[in-house]
Amino acid sequence: MRYLSRVIAGSDVRVNGGGSDQSRMDSFPKCSVCQQQFTLKGAAPYLLPCLHAVCETCMTSAAGGVISCSTCQGEVHLTDTHLQKDTVRQKEIFHLTVKHRPTELICTHEDDSNQAVCWCQDCDELLCEYCQNMHSNFKVTRSHVVQIFADLEPTISTVPKFCSIHKYHPLYLFDKSCRKLICARCRIQDHADHEVEKFDVAAETVTKQLEYHKNELSTLQTRHQANMQSIRQGTESTDETHNSLKENIRHIFQSLRSQLDQREKELLFDLENHTRETKATQHSLLTACVEDKNKCIRVLDYINNVFHYASKSDILGLETYVGEMTGTCLDTAASQTYAVPTAVFNTNSLSKLKATLSGFGAILTMDMDGKSEIIADRGTQTDDDFMADVEMKHKMDMEELKTKIDSVEKHIESLTKLTDKLNSEIESLKSRIDEKEAIEKKDAKRIDLLLGVARECGVHLLKPGAVDRSLMLKCVPLKYDKDRVSLAYVHINTEGDLVNRKSDTRPAGKGRLKKYWGTCSTDPLPQDGCPKYWEVENRVNLDKPLPENWLILEVGVCREEQRDVHHCIGLRPYSYCMNVAQCSTHGGICRRIWKEGQYVLHLPDTLPNTAGASHTLHYGVVYDDTRKKIVFIDVKEKKVMSTLDNVDCSEPLWPMFGVYNPPHLTVSMRLVVGSDINMTEEKKAMIVKALS
Known part of the structure; x- marks a missing residue:
């Protein structure tokens, strides 16, 4: 922009002192390498493929021709990539300067170092009060759109740009092959064999594509928010489950404390490990989701800035970068909801465990012949007591074996029914396939007949088998x-x-x-x-x-x-x-x-x-x-x-x-x-x- 380059190159920058100026500077965009805010007087911003910006100083001094973006850790090789000036951020910096530091803006119409108070969109000039009055009195410039700094809003310039090769010839065509704006004389001379269209039409096409990217990213942002909410709810649910199971375990083991203290400690230790691993996984998922959401917000913010600050010619150069970043966001998108893994405490054998503990006391050993030898405390256990224990154990083993047999028989019966059902469905599918093949053969003959008639009438299929x-x-x-x-x-x-x-x-x-x-x-x-x-x-x-x-x-x-x-x-x-x-x-x-x-x-x-x-x-x-x-x-x-x-x-x-x-x-x-x-x-x- 002419006025912007003049301000940067030769303005007498006037800076308000105090901490308020520093807080205002915090709102200015920063270089993604040196983290310094961009200013009108500073180095110009250049656009990286990741849509972050690098200042001209860092770009020209990049070691080995490689720029490392500190925001997203991406690398750009300048030997393979040509960086273009970030005109969107340049205009954003200008409007931020107008809003927060207007004293830096000097009149560009006359070299008198007067404070600028307004901007003429048609002339692309900053004007002081004197030049503004003169501007309004001239017939040629009386109808120009002049905006006072207090009322200045981002606007898209409609003033035509002129060809740098053929002066006074407006750039109104877009060469799709060279991907650049050209004038009518360029079209006839160096671009005669290229495919061109009016640049308004090309810009409108890219604008619609950016609208599509914006809608896709907005939907993705909503998904990220829903996923984050689901993960947070899962974390709360995990804490509630942990507390509930902890109390349940303690309650159960209070009746068995004298015999099962060690087991209680082991289970509590297992629960803590399970909870820690689950929450670590959830924290990792939440962190990744937050990063994806921030990336999505960055791209959305940039697209919104494009619509606020970019001209149609700027938009044409942004299609590739914005499209690639949108594709990256969509490719790394997580699901909208998170399935929370819920831990449970299995107490199915609690009654059996209590019964076993109440009858516990028999100590059996195996002799050399493989027969059991009774080792008991004769002072506390009689032969009748021992036989009662053996009978109870035998009864419990028989009941367990019977339960297993019943379960296996039911499973076999279920498998038999499933096999019969599958065989029936296979026969039905075979019958349908035979019918379909017969219909397809008839249709093929009918299509061949119709194609023969169509060719005689001058109709041809551009693709084999096409029905469209x-x-x-x-x-x-x-x-x-x-x-x-x-x-x-x-x-x-x-x-x-x-x-x-x-x-x-x-x-x-x-x-x-x-x-x-x-x-x-x-x-x-x-x-x-x-x-x-x-x-x-x-x-x-x-x-x-x-x-x-x-x-x-x-x-x-x-x-x-x-x-x-x-x-x-x-x-x-x-x-x-x-x-x-x-x-x-x-x-x-x-x-x-x-x-x-x-x-x-x-x-x-x-x-x-x-x-x-x-x-x-x-x-x-x-x-x-x-x-x-x-x-x-x-x-x-x-x-x-x-x-x-x-x-x-x-x-x-x-x-x-x-x-x-x-x-x-x-x-x-x-x-x-x-x-x-x-x-x-x-x-x-x-x-x-x-x-x-």
């Missing part, structure tokens, strides 16, 4: 409208060809074209969702060299009201065409593509501009109302000349055919349509690539 109408190419049966031929310039001979000679046998008649050197089709192109295709074969003989920019032939489409406004349709709105004409630049005969009156593409060297030169020119045209595209093909050279996007299909379009300048040449144009078109696989592949 947008992938069915229709060779429409176009016809010259003989009743509209402009007989004052051209006529249709006995062979049905359009010739650049006026007719001496038929009167002009009512309803004929009067200005256009040719004719149109009998009907407009149907809007049925199918791509349409037709060809023209032209025999051209030059009797003498053509003067500068004289036309030979034209083929294209236009709206009904544009058919007879001019001798050709190339210069008219709502028209799309290819013409062949003499070229002053190359000195020969060249092909030129036009879109709604705008010159789009120049293809040189069709044939030499010499007397006696003759050639057969064969061109094809594809019109796709679904994709809103028109494609021009050189059939002889087997290549696509140009694909026009964003074609206005809101109203029907009429095919147009023109032949010109009989004093210097003879042109005979034959219309090739329907089954007469030689539709090869190579040609279909070429059309598919052009429409994709």
